[in-house]
Amino acid sequence: xxxxxxxxxxxxxxxxxxxxxxxxxxxxxxxxxxxxxxxxxxxxxxxxxxxxxxxxxxxxxxxxxxxxxxxxxxxxxxxxxxxxxxxxxxxxxxxxxxxxxxxxx
Numbered sequence: 792x793x794x795x796x797x798x799x800x801x802x803x804x805x806x807x808x809x810x811x812x813x814x815x816x817x818x819x820x821x822x823x824x825x826x827x828x829x830x831x832x833x834x835x836x837x838x839x840x841x842x843x844x845x846x847x848x849x850x851x852x853x854x855x856x857x858x859x860x861x862x863x864x865x866x867x868x869x870x871x872x873x874x875x876x877x878x879x880x881x882x883x884x885x886x887x888x889x890x891x892x893x894x895x896x
Contacts, residue, residue: 874887874888
C-alpha cells in the first residue's frame with residue numbers, strides 16, 4: 792500500500808496546483824506584512840496623539856491653577872493693604888482682623 796501525505800498528493804500531481812498555492816502564499820504574506828506595517832504606524836500615531844492630548848490637558852490645568860493663584864494673591868494684597876495702617880498697634884490689628892473675618896462669614 793502506498794502511503795500518501797495529508798494533502799493526498801496535491802503537490803505532486805500538478806504544476807498548476809503548486810504555482811497556485813505559491814501565489815496564494817505570497818498574497819497572504821503580502822497582506823499580513825501590510826497589516827503589520829499599518830498596525831505599527833497606527834500605534835505610533837496613537838502614542839503621539841495621546842502625548843499631545845496629555846500636554847494640552849496639562850496646559851489647561853496649569854492655566855486654571857495659575858488663575859486661581861493670581862486671584863488669591865490679589866485678595867491677599869488687598870487684605871495686606873487694608874491692614875497696613877494697623878501694623879504698629881497689635882491690639883488694633885487683632886481687632887481689625889476679627890472684624891474683617893466676621894465680614895466674610
